[in-house]
Amino acid sequence: MSALALKTGSVNLGQGFPDGPGPELLRNVAMAAIHEGDNQYPPGIGVPELLEAVAAHQQSEYGLIYDPGTEVLATAGATEAVASALLGLCEPGDEVIMLEPSYDSYGAVVAMAGAVRVPVRLSYNGQRWVLPPGAIGAAVTARSRLLLLNSPHNPTGKVLDEAELEEVADTCRRHDLIAVTDEVYEHLVFDGRRHVPLATLEGMRERTVLISSAGKSFSVTGWKVGWACAPPALLAGVRAAKQFLTYVTPAPMQRAAAAGLRATHQLVGPLVEELEANRDLLAKGLESVGLPVRSAEGTYFLIVDMSGFTDLDAATFCRQLPELCGVVAVPCSVFYADPAAGSHLVRFAFCKSRATIEEAVDRLARLSAWRQR
Numbered sequence: 603m604s605a606l607a608l609k610t611g612s613v614n615l616g617q618g619f620p621d622g623p624g625p626e627l628l629r630n631v632a633m634a635a636i637h638e639g640d641n642q643y644p645p646g647i648g649v650p651e652l653l654e655a656v657a658a659h660q661q662s663e664y665g666l667i668y669d670p671g672t673e674v675l676a677t678a679g680a681t682e683a684v685a686s687a688l689l690g691l692c693e694p695g696d697e698v699i700m701l702e703p704s705y706d707s708y709g710a711v712v713a714m715a716g717a718v719r720v721p722v723r724l725s726y727n728g729q730r731w732v733l734p735p736g737a738i739g740a741a742v743t744a745r746s747r748l749l750l751l752n753s754p755h756n757p758t759g760k761v762l763d764e765a766e767l768e769e770v771a772d773t774c775r776r777h778d779l780i781a782v783t784d785e786v787y788e789h790l791v792f793d794g795r796r797h798v799p800l801a802t803l804e805g806m807r808e809r810t811v812l813i814s815s816a817g818k819s820f821s822v823t824g825w826k827v828g829w830a831c832a833p834p835a836l837l838a839g840v841r842a843a844k845q846f847l848t849y850v851t852p853a854p855m856q857r858a859a860a861a862g863l864r865a866t867h868q869l870v871g872p873l874v875e876e877l878e879a880n881r882d883l884l885a886k887g888l889e890s891v892g893l894p895v896r897s898a899e900g901t902y903f904l905i906v907d908m909s910g911f912t913d914l915d916a917a918t919f920c921r922q923l924p925e926l927c928g929v930v931a932v933p934c935s936v937f938y939a940d941p942a943a944g945s946h947l948v949r950f951a952f953c954k955s956r957a958t959i960e961e962a963v964d965r966l967a968r969l970s971a972w973r974q975r
């Protein structure tokens with residue numbers, strides 16, 4: 603879709619990456635580190651400065667204590683952390699429970715691990731996305747090994763509430779499951795919400811691999827600096843896999859990510875305000891052409907339900923959208939094991955500059971004329 607946006611000169615609300623240059627603070631630290639010659643293999647577990655910054659962040663944000671020497675691992679983005687956790691902690695045939703729709707790398711890494719994906723569908727109740735009560739527990743079998751949780755959630759923008767988190771935790775404790783939590787949008791929550799890591803719930807720290815990264819929090823999605831936090835026995839499995847995937851993560855970027863973590867509030871506050879305003883502007887624009895928007899409580903994304911708007915399925919509609927109005931979006935069919943389940947849903951990214959969102963809204967207005975034909 604990004605290639606299509608380039609080719610057609612469309613506004614790219616498809617792939618989730620900001621259109622700015624990234625914070626000056628991070629760029630300066632990375633450039634200085636390169637210039638000073640920090641350009642050889644760093645320690646396999648990560649640069650101490652980053653490991654310490656991650657541990658300090660988890661403690662000050664969430665009261666979670668991790669030993670930076672033995673319980674934090676630097677990775678090539680959250681993507682590698684998730685892949686390493688699944689490759690290192692699953693045996694062939696193990697079942698991995700995950701929310702659906704799900705981030706597109708999850709199905710692929712479950713397959714690489716020889717494991718089996720067990721999707722649990724989120725539903726929309728007219729007001730918000732919900733995890734249907736009992737659905738997680740009902741997905742457990744004798745082969746269940748691991749629960750892969752993503753909250754705040756891509757592509758829906760859902761943030762799991764307290765009751766939903768408690769149900770997930772209860773299922774993990776009751777059936778002795780490992781939890782792997784992808785929390786890359788931990789800071790990008792709206793309307794005064796607060797993100798709650800699953801690891802903070804009773805009995806969960808000891809069975810959870812907590813994953814996040816610099817990309818989304820600090821608007822540097824191209825850097826691929828992430829981290830995993832877990833008790834030593836669990837982290838050993840993640841580290842064993844990471845060692846033979848990338849071995850290490852680039853040192854200059856680790857140092858810059860550490861600087862970002864130390865300045866979290868300074869960087870994240872204005873970003874959240876901007877994203878929230880973008881979300882509202884885009885939602886208003888979509889609603890005004892007759893596209894019903896589903897509530898987004900966090901992340902970079904919101905989802906639109908096309909079913910009453912056009913008979914085209916989401917994939918066909920998204921392929922035509924550049925020609926119809928010069929905007930690119932992503933069909934949600936790609937986020938479901940059975941593509942038909944997402945064939946009426948389209949995801950729009952609002953992690954762009956205000957000017958880009960304004961331009962997109964102007965262009966989307968052309969859809970009302972198209973619809974009336």
Ligand SMILES: *Cc1c(COP(=O)(O)O)cnc(C)c1O
Binds near residue numbers: 679784815826
């Ligand atoms: C963007 C995204 C990632 C990728 O994170 P990296 O640090 O760039 O690897 C992982 N998980 C989800 C849910 C995402 O949306």
